[in-house]
Amino acid sequence: MKFVDEAYIDISAGDGGNGCVSFRHEKYKEFGGPNGGDGGRGGHVFAVADPNLNTLVDFRYSRRYEAKRGEHGMGSDMFGAAGSDITLKMPVGTIISDAETGEVLYELLTPGEVITIAKGGDGGFGNLRFKSAINRAPRQKTPGWPGEKKNLKLELKVLADVGLLGMPNAGKSTFIAAVSNARPKIADYPFTTLHPNLGVVRVGPEQSFVVADIPGLIEGASEGAGLGHQFLRHLQRTRLLLHVVDLAPFDEGVDPVAQAKAIVGELKKYDQQLYDKPRWLVLNKLDMVPAEERPARVQDFVKRFKWKGPVFEISALTREGCEPLIHAIFRHVQAQQKFENTPAEVDPRFAGDAPAPAPQVGS
Template identity: 80%
Template structure:
């Protein structure tokens, strides 16, 4: 599988170099004094969020990363060179936690964000460090301090504004292909989608949002059934969930209402906060319903679900109703963004009627 959203690695920062015990030896300088330099610092290990990456596959086979140790101090007042740092590039949205304790160490949520994950050891002191008026010829030196060593668990949660969820073959891949630049695999059999797909939806000039399509869910997904349970975490950072329901299943024995209820139940079992997110009902494949039955079928599904929120009737294949859905989703996301930012305080000097003029 090309998409990898979990990895366990070992990192080791560099050890500090040892200090040097040395004395100045020069002609006509009988008592040259101590000149042993300090050891160099060991290299640090950093995590860097890279917007060009979307998977942790680089850490599947290479699991150990070590920074360079610092050089030892030398005579003639020469300090050791510090060790080279190691920078590990990860996708934006990666959570780094301690593999043993499970404690979250950092979350990289912005491109270019860099965090030190393992500190290099300080260099040891040379004997010139201990020179004093009472200790004219010190022979003390100290070894370098060891660098930090950690076992880390990397977990990727994609950053998307809108998440698509539904049963296999509900039409999620067709919808994301219709409204965004994503080109997922589309076929007429279940579990076509094997990993999350991200697409950018362009609403207008400088107006866009990111939509995520995860593998279809089935009953028991929260306990590990099917494929979707592996990727439910990718919906936890979304602002809006679009619940796609097949309004015209090929098998007449399949009840869309029962399927929709099963998905909602799995969300609640997996994460109550995810279940509490805004969730809109999207009835897909309405183009396959006879025109005279369409309105009654939609009302029946909504009534049996006891759903009170927004309802959208679309056909991802013909793109009927998709433009309205995209516009409403963008308006909802923008409203949430503005709410998160809060009101902007205006300097009284620049407010209408303010200032000395």
């Protein structure tokens, strides 16, 4: 199924039913009094976060959603029934915003979370409501209130702990297939990955994290070149970025350092906050580098790239170096989770569970 992470929909809650003007008519009761009931409320439109969904494709082909209106009031003190509600199932991580102003209205971040995105109109009053000591035969009624109508933009940002970024054919899909349950398409040509893939990495019993494989970036992606710019938004919610670099490109004229710098530049152009996220360097495809040349090539790359952060040397194909990387990622994610759960008024330096500094790990 094609990955769809953006859609536009029109929703309309139900209008309220009208109130009724009616009087009681019974034999031997000439003045039975008013008995017109109120109209029923219109149906609401709800959105629920469904963990079993991972795309917005259903909303691409069905854009109009209308709840039922409330029934009108009737005589004999009968109130109109409420209109039927409708519930729209959306993936966890969906952002709902106003299509015209761009204002973010809601975010579905928790599985099973239910929000009201459009309220049905209240029902109108029947003449029974207007009876009083001085107005014993009221003929007033009110119409039902209209339901809310909205034009909405749905945008999906996947919820992952770790995001992979890098040039096409850097080995991101091979890595996520090697360490998780994800099975992305892998081939020997660029842009094999056409949509984000999520994989759950099991470290131990009840110990896991989620990694997202994002389509490869190229220079100029922030201006619309290639495919990766469409999915950079999915990296904004991650706790850690793994910059995967092909250390042994097939084309001898390709410089891995220049490619890595281009990726960093695109991140900075797209979003400064994304650029400032914790980022580790993962040098991949070491199985294609002779063992005696590896230390020199790694050292040369790090020196020319001017990298001072954590460096991991792996081969996703043979899983060499993957195990230390996985455990280091889990420790980092776990520390970040504790840090995020620390009360705001507590200084993390004295909370006792501040995240440990990122390790400097080699193969």
